Amino acid sequence: MASKSNERGVEIIAVSIDGKAGGTYEGLAGTFAGFADSCLRMKTLPGFYRTDLTVEGELKGRRLRLALPGTRTPAELMEIIDTALLNIGAFPCTEGKADCFIEVKSVK
């Protein structure tokens, strides 16, 4: 089953860091599924490698909860997620209603 997409075939991904809005991204439909697969099956973020950064995550519907190891500030976490989303082909956007959600926090 293909993931939800709008007429243009894109999906809007909203990122929150420690419960606060972090940014909104647009990617081709399927981008969120790719991002989730990376985190859950490959245990890493796009553009990062297991040796650099291991992640733990939980997927519920179109909502992905991520835990990144190490103590990081919200700005540092957002920078990591921004890089990861760019590396899977999602670009910052300002228009459109989000249909996918990534919630990020750091864990010690």
Added chain:
Amino acid sequence: MALKTAKEYLDSIEKMKPRVYCGGKWVKNLLKNPVTKSMVMANSAIYGLAEDPAHKEVMVATSHLTGEPVNRNLNVARNIHDLDMRQEMALLTSQTVGTCNYRCVGCDALNSLASTTWEMDRDLGTKYNERFNKWLAYAQANDLAVSGAITDAKGDRKKRPSQQDDIDTYVHLVEKRDDGIVVRGIKVSQSGAIGSHETLVLPGGSLKEGEEKFALAFAVQNSVPGLSYICQYNALSAEREACDNEDELGNPLYGQRETSTMYFDNVFIPWERVFLCGETKYCGKMVTRFAKAHRMNCGGACKVGFADLIIGGTMMAAEYIGVEKIPHIQEKIVDMVRYSETSHACAIAAAMRGREEPKGSGVFLPDDLFGNAAKLNIAHGFYEIIKNAGDIGGGLVVTAPRMKDLDDPEVGPVLKKAFGAAAPADKRMKVAKFLQHWTAGLHGVGTWHGAGAPQGQRFMFTLLTDFEAKKKMAKKLMGMKEDK
């Protein structure tokens, strides 16, 4: 944003983190490694051409999906003019960077996909074309650099893909899931994949019933987990790494042609990026349509741009030693032009005789016979061209000391005395290094195999030529009766 500037492309690549191995180490930043940087700089120059009003007609097209201006590297040819401008783009980009337009294979791959997915949807009722068009609109809107991956590692050539001891020698399906597929395997000799935003992956050849797991076409982002690139490495790579001044190299900014081996280690591809999955019957068509586009462009235009550069360098080499008016030198240079321009003529003919394929698809592809003629002609002609460049350039092409040695207080004056002729030593040595890049580098074998080795074109000639019709014409003129 419909058209990226060169700077915007470079900024986007700065943030990309593909898993790239080059010359014994992992490359963390493509722009910090001198070898990978040359590939990225070449791609940025291609973006730059589209910004130049002088090249707009060639480099910019109108999207048939949105009506917006798009880089021609992301355009689906919809008429003869598009085909003609496509081959002119291959000429212009080669003349400009002296190496690959690293978006070229992706361009020809997407034209094949536009044609073949349309046919599959018509015949099978699939939704591949709709999916492909959404991907293409997204690629156009973001002006993505898209490379193409066609050639599988192939293993033992006597065996079919499924008979290989290690089937990873072919990219294949591992798992079908609700949200996409998981693939693994190896594609080789992939030009510029490292510095592209995405790569279009096509089957490497025709497939038979029972080989469905190898029948795959998809688009993959360049930094997805599980995808690694192992770069080519050779004497020119080592030279670029070791030198402290790239101006001394044969192609200072853009380098040689950079390729990599792409290893897909259980990579997930969402369905939205899958354009063929299991339909073996259409693999041959997909590859053939790619090849007919690529042979026109790679064979009859790209290498002609290279030839223009080599001919220019060779003329300079002749002038610098005062032999430019000697008849046999002029004859050899004329031969270089002849090899080159006959190939370009074939490319222009392939574009002019192009046609919609399949009927109703709206996609135009070049004429197969002329495209194959362009490639086969340049495969042989290019060796003649570099032979003549080496002949006229002289032994200095491979015996010259470093340019930097001219500045040495002890040996510099000796070198200036040795190599000064009708032009100063530094000019002669610069041109010698330039010709060394072409004659003693990668481009001979690269031209031979790029877009398929000549045996492939010969095979196509036997398929496409109506030999019976030719015999019939000859018999008629001879007054010979038809055999009963």
